[in-house]
Amino acid sequence: EFDLKGKVVVVSGGAQGLGLALSEALIEAGATVHALDLQDKPETEDFQRVASLSLSLNDKEFVYHRIDVTHRLQVDQTFAEISEAEEGHIDGVLAAAGIQNICPALEYKSEDFDKMLRVNVTGCFNVARAGAKQMVEAGNGGSILMIASMSGSIANKGLICPAYNASKAAVVQLGRNLASEWGVHNIRVNTLSPGYIRTNMLTSLFDSHPGMEQQWEGDNMLGRLSTPDEYRGAAVFLMSKASSFMTGADLKIDGGHTA
Ligand code: NAD
Known part of the structure; x- marks a missing residue:
């Protein structure tokens, strides 16, 4: 049910943070992963570990493509190249690239x-659409998962991110509508709305806003921030046959913050 052996998944924002952790989970489940990111190919220990895991577990490279998801032509071209390299075969897209402010x-x-809207919304659309194009051509269906945020359904108190929160609400709404349009091709589209995750995105904000970390920890039922690893199971579930009747949904994993 949860097996991704032989599946090819493209992950945007795969250089670090949540995108990298979820890439590792997909590789552990058997998938070949292509990561897209704006940065130069990372040389971090975490990135190296995921690259070696891919080679040792699946005998497949963890392929890295340095691109900006806001450039539609670049995105389309990269997906076409990946599809060609994988013999017409892209089974999943996980859109995790994003910015915060x-x-x-x-x-x-x-x-x-x-x-903010260009990266978080248009970038997500570019990646989902380029993936869907290849999936429609191949005719085997597929699964698209876009990372939204619980911030798309709350108003922050004190620390204000109007553009970010608006962009994440848009991602959820985009997901529903793409799911409705592409269901006929057996392409499922879902969004995942995480709570606060301890990644560079948040730690860089904490550095410049004293007291924010404690405030945000206290905002959910479990009284702590989450780690990227706590979303691995959800990513494998949503990419695999285990979720074959799930589409147009937003999965909230937020320690009860929005309950
Ligand atoms: P992160 O900053 O560690 O990772 C984001 C990645 O996206 C980076 O590697 C960055 O280079 C890449 N990126 C940014 N702009 C890009 C562009 N134009 N083209 C290609 N790549 C680009 O942050 P993260 O916490 O791992 O965030 C991953 C996703 O999870 C984001 O969509 C974020 O909004 C979402 N999210 C994060 C949190 C949190 O608390 N950290 C909570 C909910 C949702």
Whole structure:
């Protein structure tokens, strides 16, 4: 049910954080993973570990493509190349690339607001659409998982991220609509809305906003932040046959924050 042997999954934002942890989980379940990210190929220990795991477990490379998800042509071209290299075979897309920014609305620069929507919403759409194009051509269906956030359904108190929260609400709504359109091709589209995760995205905010970490820890029922590893099971579930009748859904894993 949860087996991903022989499946090819493309993960955006796969250089670090949640995207890298979920890539590792998919590789452990048997998948070949292609990571897309803006950064130069990472040389971190975590990245090396995932690359070696892929070779030793599946005899497949953990392939890295340095691209910007906001560039539609670049994204389309990369997916076409991956499909060709994998013999017309892309079974899953996990869109995890994203950015965050804390700023009161009255001080928000227009270009920062636009960039947030361009990366978090348009970038997600570009990746999902490029994947779906290849899946439709191959005719074998597939699964698309887009990382939204519980921030898409709350208003933060004190620390304000209007653009981020709006962008994540848009990702959930995008997911539902793509699911409705692509169901006919047996392409399932779901979103995952995590609570706060201790990754660079948050630790860099904590560095510049004293007291924020304690406040955010206290905001959910379990009284702590989550780790990227706590989403692995969900990613494997949503990419595998185990979720074959699930589409158009938003899975909330947030320590009860939004309950
Ligand atoms: P992260 O900053 O560690 O990772 C994000 C990755 O996206 C980075 O590797 C970055 O280089 C890449 N990226 C950014 N812009 C890109 C672009 N234009 N093109 C290609 N790659 C780009 O953050 P993370 O916490 O691992 O976040 C992963 C996803 O999870 C994001 O979508 C984020 O919004 C979401 N999320 C995070 C949290 C949290 O608390 N950390 C909570 C809910 C949802």
